[in-house]
Amino acid sequence: MSTENALLTILVDRINNDTLVLPTLPEVAVKVRQAADNPNVNLMDMADVISHDPALSARMIKVANSAFMGRSVKVTNLHQAVTRIGLRQIKNIATAMAMEQLFVSHNELIKGYMDKAWQKTLKVACHSITLMDFFLRRNKQTSLNRDTITLAALVYNIGVLPILTEAEKHPEVFANPSFLAHAIQKLGGKVGGAIMRAWGFTDEFVEVAESWANPNYRPEHICYVDFIRIGAILEGILQVSDKSAALQTYMDKGVIESLDMFNEDEYHDMLNEVKAIFTE
Numbered sequence: 001m002s003t004e005n006a007l008l009t010i011l012v013d014r015i016n017n018d019t020l021v022l023p024t025l026p027e028v029a030v031k032v033r034q035a036a037d038n039p040n041v042n043l044m045d046m047a048d049v050i051s052h053d054p055a056l057s058a059r060m061i062k063v064a065n066s067a068f069m070g071r072s073v074k075v076t077n078l079h080q081a082v083t084r085i086g087l088r089q090i091k092n093i094a095t096a097m098a099m100e101q102l103f104v105s106h107n108e109l110i111k112g113y114m115d116k117a118w119q120k121t122l123k124v125a126c127h128s129i130t131l132m133d134f135f136l137r138r139n140k141q142t143s144l145n146r147d148t149i150t151l152a153a154l155v156y157n158i159g160v161l162p163i164l165t166e167a168e169k170h171p172e173v174f175a176n177p178s179f180l181a182h183a184i185q186k187l188g189g190k191v192g193g194a195i196m197r198a199w200g201f202t203d204e205f206v207e208v209a210e211s212w213a214n215p216n217y218r219p220e221h222i223c224y225v226d227f228i229r230i231g232a233i234l235e236g237i238l239q240v241s242d243k244s245a246a247l248q249t250y251m252d253k254g255v256i257e258s259l260d261m262f263n264e265d266e267y268h269d270m271l272n273e274v275k276a277i278f279t280e
Contacts, residue, residue: 007170011187022195023161026098028053036091047082059097067273089147096154110168117160120237125153126274127231133270152208152224159192160184226255
């Protein structure tokens, strides 16, 4: 058996036996999520939790001042930021901001793969969040929301992490990058779903991680998977034979208003605003 097939067999076996080592949620995200789920927590308490992480504090102020929040008056401190964003959104935004901490490795080669995976994730996320903003303007009654897409778009490809970590133990497989791509394509969704369940996330996050790249999964209802897929198509991460035809499907479904929107200044202005949230 080739090394590649052996590793694939190991991965499949560990997934099926629930013995694959899954990444743990970053500590700051755990603390924020626990605080947000506490019925007695208030905004002051939440600001105190976040204040222990200077990077997250700065990001929260940045989010609060972004066009993403739709406000023109700038906030200048963490308490104001927390008040503007609200507890529910903070829970998912803080978790999303912490995701970057997982895409790290001490192995230089793995680090390269991790960096690329994270950059791809960010590109898709920025499109997905922007698309949601435009969708919400036209659909006031939908149950879909910005804070959920923000986190969903940053965990959609989380399944690559254990695969890369496992592959790190077998340096010889890096001579064949196409194998890694194949392993991720075949197993990434299943692993991603397992991570979401292990972290106690709701079904909508499991659905995104498990099904975004599965061509056989075609929900009739508009869901978060649609926004992830459009972003992935726009960035060339989800390979399609005809990009316009693929996007037309989402126009027919009502997710996007027209294909022309992707060429308009308004779309690119919002996209740049969202990108700014994720840059230091």
